[in-house]
Amino acid sequence: MKILVAVKRVIDYNVQIRVKEDNSGVVTDNVKMSTNPPDDNAIEEAVKIKEAGKATEVVAVSIGEEKAQETVRKALAVGADRGILVKTEGVVEPLSVSKLLQKIVEKEKPDLVFMGKQAIDDDCNQTGQMLSALLNWPQATFASKIEIKDGKLEVTREIDEGLETIEINVPAIVTCDLRLNEPRYASLPNIMKAKKKPIEQLNASDLGVDISPRIEQIKVEEPPKRKAGIKVSSVSELVQKLKNEAKVI
Amino acid sequence: MSVLLIAEHNNKELRPFTLNAATAASQLDNDVHAVIIGHKCEEAAKALSKLEFVKKVIQIEASYYENFVAENFAPVIVKLADNYSHIISSANTFGKNLMPRIAAALDTSQISDITKVIAPDTFLRPIYAGNAFATVKSKDTKKCVTIRPTSFDACESSGGSAPIEKAEASEEFSKTKFVKREEVKSDRPELGTARVVVSGGRGMQSGDNFKLITSLADKLNAAIGASRAAVDAGYISNDHQVGQTGKVVVPDLYIAVGISGAIQHLAGMKESKVIVAINKDGEAPIFSVADYGLEADLFEAVPQFLEELNKLNTIQK
Numbered sequence: 001m002k003i004l005v006a007v008k009r010v011i012d013y014n015v016q017i018r019v020k021e022d023n024s025g026v027v028t029d030n031v032k033m034s035t036n037p038p039d040d041n042a043i044e045e046a047v048k049i050k051e052a053g054k055a056t057e058v059v060a061v062s063i064g065e066e067k068a069q070e071t072v073r074k075a076l077a078v079g080a081d082r083g084i085l086v087k088t089e090g091v092v093e094p095l096s097v098s099k100l101l102q103k104i105v106e107k108e109k110p111d112l113v114f115m116g117k118q119a120i121d122d123d124c125n126q127t128g129q130m131l132s133a134l135l136n137w138p139q140a141t142f143a144s145k146i147e148i149k150d151g152k153l154e155v156t157r158e159i160d161e162g163l164e165t166i167e168i169n170v171p172a173i174v175t176c177d178l179r180l181n182e183p184r185y186a187s188l189p190n191i192m193k194a195k196k197k198p199i200e201q202l203n204a205s206d207l208g209v210d211i212s213p214r215i216e217q218i219k220v221e222e223p224p225k226r227k228a229g230i231k232v233s234s235v236s237e238l239v240q241k242l243k244n245e246a247k248v249i
Numbered sequence: 250m251s252v253l254l255i256a257e258h259n260n261k262e263l264r265p266f267t268l269n270a271a272t273a274a275s276q277l278d279n280d281v282h283a284v285i286i287g288h289k290c291e292e293a294a295k296a297l298s299k300l301e302f303v304k305k306v307i308q309i310e311a312s313y314y315e316n317f318v319a320e321n322f323a324p325v326i327v328k329l330a331d332n333y334s335h336i337i338s339s340a341n342t343f344g345k346n347l348m349p350r351i352a353a354a355l356d357t358s359q360i361s362d363i364t365k366v367i368a369p370d371t372f373l374r375p376i377y378a379g380n381a382f383a384t385v386k387s388k389d390t391k392k393c394v395t396i397r398p399t400s401f402d403a404c405e406s407s408g409g410s411a412p413i414e415k416a417e418a419s420e421e422f423s424k425t426k427f428v429k430r431e432e433v434k435s436d437r438p439e440l441g442t443a444r445v446v447v448s449g450g451r452g453m454q455s456g457d458n459f460k461l462i463t464s465l466a467d468k469l470n471a472a473i474g475a476s477r478a479a480v481d482a483g484y485i486s487n488d489h490q491v492g493q494t495g496k497v498v499v500p501d502l503y504i505a506v507g508i509s510g511a512i513q514h515l516a517g518m519k520e521s522k523v524i525v526a527i528n529k530d531g532e533a534p535i536f537s538v539a540d541y542g543l544e545a546d547l548f549e550a551v552p553q554f555l556e557e558l559n560k561l562n563t564i565q566k
Contacts (some may be wrong), residue, residue, distance in 0.1 A: 011377070013493055013494060014511070014512060016380070016512045017377045017381060019381050026377065037494050038494075093358045094349070094358070094359070095352065095353060095356070095357070095358045095359070096358075098353060120377070120378065120493055120494070121377060122376055123361065123362060123374075123377070124359070124361045125340075125345045125361055125362075126348075126349035126359050127349075128349075129319070129345075129346065129348075129349035129353070130349045130350070130352065131353075132350065133349070133351075133353035133354050134353050138320060138424045139346075139350070139425070141319075141342075142342060142346075154428065158342070158488075159342040159430075160343070160439070160441060161430070161433065161439075162431050162433040164427075164429070164430045165430075165431075166318070166425055166426060166427055166428055167426045167428050168424060168425050168426075169424040169425075172424075178487065178495070214357070215360065215386065215387055215388065216385065216387075217383055217384070218371070218383075218384040218386055219383070219384045220376070220381050220383045221381065221382050221383075223375070223380065223381065223382055223519075223520075226524075226538050226540075229536070229538075229539045229540040229541060229542060230541060231531075231536070231541075231543070232541050232542065235550050235554050236553075236557055238541055238543050238554070239554065239558065241541055242523070242525070242541065246502075246523045246540065248445070248501050248502040249469065249502065249558070249561070
């Protein structure tokens, strides 16, 4: 079985983002970038399945600017066998990403495609579902547990009401929740080894997909600031304020 | 053109966020039609027909619609889509799972999790877990939009009298099978929708000490939250995590106990209406978003808090 894992390069989750002064977007220059956190879970799960002898190859793919190569390289350092980078410029909407991934899937013919449930930059939560629609494959979103059972996957999904279990035929798309596993850190020897693993580079235009945006971003603004609060000196003052001023208890 | 609202239900009742989505739909166009797909969902369809704003209900039944599998639902909605300018659902796990499947089939770039309708083609939506807000305009002729339920009021659940039309089911998608659903049965409100949330952080020092948080939450009929630091330290399971990589919550009252206020935590709670912070470090960043900050040792303050609350008998359930 072959697993394709899609990874996205995003601003690190520990960075306080800043809105550009001209409101055209968010400052990304000289900002620490990392792999989108749930994409780390997706890679980890694929590598674990391979280590358990149930997969033969894990391929990491990223769609983004040249520097997204670092994100692919990181996936290689934690156990992916080889990488693919589809180079794009500017904003690529999830619909376009899923169309590009569809082309990669047609070429690579994986049995499973894993990715994070959502990217923490645009917070769209669309790509996996869109890819599975385009391929007409089953989808298991927000996965917190995956079991492989003769040609099928039993997946536990995190839903608002609790947990849901579904069984899907392979080939399939799985989008991963943070609860799926604990991603490993890359060891230094593995980081060195990853430098020798191949990364195939393609241009989005080579794949014959129209990726022009359908959504115009008019402006990006800071969220409304909270007005400054007060410090209370005692618990009884706090309770009185909550009861009489804020009226929330 | 009319707007198509996708109803969320459990075959017997509507799920509450359908009412919020109906309000959002009504802001796009007056002619809101609602589609309900399910199995033996007569009662829920009737409830839908009574909603304020809903002008027509389309009910579609098949046994394989019982468990809301997106692969089965999407083709039904795609078939109806010709007649509508917008397709709307809530941005909860139901809508998040389903809508992109519809949007891709319609070759539409979906707009997720809007918090405001500015114009029928222009919306406000949070990005970076609410650390920024983007105003976006869709250039697609048909728009697929999911709405953040807490940003739109629930519509009235009575007063409407929309006709219920039946429509034909689509073929079953046989490659996905529902197995089971385990709903968390708890007397405690759900973290995502609770009116009050009490959260503990690394300052709790141990999992055992989290029982202070539990007692306070019991008293306030609150959901229990936690910072990523508390989850990583193993004090509590990660389904309680509030933050950019956990749940985003917007309660009326958020009480942060022993939480310093890392960026990633603030992203998940700073839209709460009233924020209380209890922390012994007066310089902790959590105080910058707190309406009421108490600089104190939580192991003294929380028991006192409980005592004070016991003196009040007006806790809203």
